[in-house]
Amino acid sequence: MDIRGIVTAIALLVTVSHASEIAIKASSVQFDYREYTDNNELLDTEKSNIAEFNGVDIALRMGGRTPRGVKFIHDLDYSYHVGNTDYVGSLLYDTAGQYGDLKSTTYNRLSELTYLVGLSLPITRKFSFGGQTGFGNRQGKRGLGVDMLETYTWSHWIAGARAEWLLNNGEFSLYANYQEAFLPKMSASNLGLVFDLGKTSGYKLGARWSTRLSRRISFELEYVYDYWEIGRSTTKQAYDKKYYYEPSSETKNNTVKTGFVYIF
Numbered sequence: 001m002d003i004r005g006i007v008t009a010i011a012l013l014v015t016v017s018h019a020s021e022i023a024i025k026a027s028s029v030q031f032d033y034r035e036y037t038d039n040n041e042l043l044d045t046e047k048s049n050i051a052e053f054n055g056v057d058i059a060l061r062m063g064g065r066t067p068r069g070v071k072f073i074h075d076l077d078y079s080y081h082v083g084n085t086d087y088v089g090s091l092l093y094d095t096a097g098q099y100g101d102l103k104s105t106t107y108n109r110l111s112e113l114t115y116l117v118g119l120s121l122p123i124t125r126k127f128s129f130g131g132q133t134g135f136g137n138r139q140g141k142r143g144l145g146v147d148m149l150e151t152y153t154w155s156h157w158i159a160g161a162r163a164e165w166l167l168n169n170g171e172f173s174l175y176a177n178y179q180e181a182f183l184p185k186m187s188a189s190n191l192g193l194v195f196d197l198g199k200t201s202g203y204k205l206g207a208r209w210s211t212r213l214s215r216r217i218s219f220e221l222e223y224v225y226d227y228w229e230i231g232r233s234t235t236k237q238a239y240d241k242k243y244y245y246e247p248s249s250e251t252k253n254n255t256v257k258t259g260f261v262y263i264f
Helices: 003-015
Strands: 021-030 032-036 042-049 053-067 071-089 102-122 127-145 148-167 172-186 193-196 198-210 217-230 248-263
Touching: 021 217, 042 102, 053 102, 053 217, 053 248, 071 127, 102 148, 148 198, 172 217
Parallel strands: none
Antiparallel strands: 021 053, 021 248, 032 042, 032 248, 042 071, 053 071, 071 102, 102 127, 127 148, 148 172, 172 193, 172 198, 198 217, 217 248
């Protein structure tokens, strides 16, 4: 999923006439990815500060409230980020190798499309609480060198909860989601192989604040912590007759999004 995901999201924004709001935000990620040996020892890391990994987030939000104050939502969100990361690693097949033997700069690209439906019940006049569920698709690309591109791809289901507070001139919300992938894969261009990854799951925590600037325009600030634990792959034989596998890994990214919301 790359620039085509943006085109798809924009097309949906145009065709869904009963949308309630569209959010377009600049987005920056503090990127943190780590791989581990079978003995759970650190194998390599890829990190960047929040100024080095940037992109855009586009969201279409539909829904409304019943006369009794029950809020229902349909949220479609697409994010796309690109940047360089500082790579520190070791030689996987060198028994004498250790973390820190290799250092370089890697190119990374991360995109995600999610769709959520949710329902919130009013607890007080200004506070509501509810649940949400949905699905998503995620793709991450790692450029490790010339002709060395690793692409991680999976779809995942989502289940979580959200709490919302109405403010005098806006809204504040918190959400927490569990996410689990199905059929996660990683393709390695230099080996010509596609690895079936092990169990891949994680969670996402977020906080969103918005304030109304006019009848139709709001300013929005959002923070997201996104965590994934990725299981070790199966072992496969490549064209050179050697056997390879993708080690277990984890990614834990902090994202800050700022932008504007157009309200229908």
